[in-house]
Amino acid sequence: VSIGSGDSCLTNGNGSINIYGGGMSCNGYIDTDGGGATITAEGPICSVGSVTGNVSGGSSCPTSPMTPIADPLAGLIPVPTTSDSCGDSVSVGNGNNIQIYPGCYSSIRMTGGTLFMHPGVYHVSGDVTINGGDISGQDIMFYMYGGGSSDSFSIAGSGFVNLRASDETNDPYRGLLLWMTCINGNASDVGITGGGDLSLVGTIYGPCADVDI
Numbered sequence: 645v646s647i648g649s650g651d652s653c654l655t656n657g658n659g660s661i662n663i664y665g666g667g668m669s670c671n672g673y674i675d676t677d678g679g680g681a682t683i684t685a686e687g688p689i690c691s692v693g694s695v696t697g698n699v700s701g702g703s704s705c706p707t708s709p710m711t712p713i714a715d716p717l718a719g720l721i722p723v724p725t726t727s728d729s730c731g732d733s734v735s736v737g738n739g740n741n742i743q744i745y746p747g748c749y750s751s752i753r754m755t756g757g758t759l760f761m762h763p764g765v766y767h768v769s770g771d772v773t774i775n776g777g778d779i780s781g782q783d784i785m786f787y788m789y790g791g792g793s794s795d796s797f798s799i800a801g802s803g804f805v806n807l808r809a810s811d812e813t814n815d816p817y818r819g820l821l822l823w824m825t826c827i828n829g830n831a832s833d834v835g836i837t838g839g840g841d842l843s844l845v846g847t848i849y850g851p852c853a854d855v856d857i
Contacts, residue, residue, distance in 0.1 A: 653691070655681040655857055657837075663687070667701055671712045674699055715851045722816050724787045730769040734759070736777055754779060763810070765817065770794070771832075775801040783810040785817045789825045790832060797822060800838040809846025821846025824853040
């Protein structure tokens with residue numbers, strides 16, 4: 645984001661964000677919004693604007709305030725391609741036990757049940773909405789390219805979520821769990837809320853997206 649009156653890296657509620665093996669940089673300001681939320685990192689936590697609230701970095705920033713940084717991944721990652729059509733949608737509810745494979749989907753939605761994702765890249769032209777149930781997958785990446793206001797990535801409610809990006813050395817998407825693309829400078833939102841058992845391992849890459857955790 646660009647520094648401005650509304651640009652921020654903001655958390656609220658009582659959750660905790662723990663960053664291991666690195667730090668956090670924000671081209672706006674960082675704030676835990678006066679609640680019980682915390683942000684801690686082994687590396688520095690730096691911003692162009694102010695840093696307020698329950699925020700603790702393991703080392704000092706090279707400069708304070710931070711100089712704005714450009715998109716660190718721009719042009720470094722090949723854009724995923726697929727020959728599959730995106731007509732299929734996935735809907736998982738109570739009592740369902742479903743497995744899905746890499747390909748192109750119009751949406752992935754859960755309100756209950758169990759969903760297992762096989763390794764690979766999941767192109768999604770619509771939304772990913774997880775409001776309950778158990779979802780798991782290793783060596784996966786979501787590539788979200790709808791761009792509309794309803795084409796968001798959302799995890800909310802209770803349930804079990806265990807999703808992990810690839811750690812294969814020869815994988816061009818190694819370490820990348822979610823890629824929310826920019827379309828004409830805009831992107832859909834990313835929201836990760838709720839009180840379930842949540843484990844996400846990998847980078848959330850949304851250079852134009854609002855990310856709410």
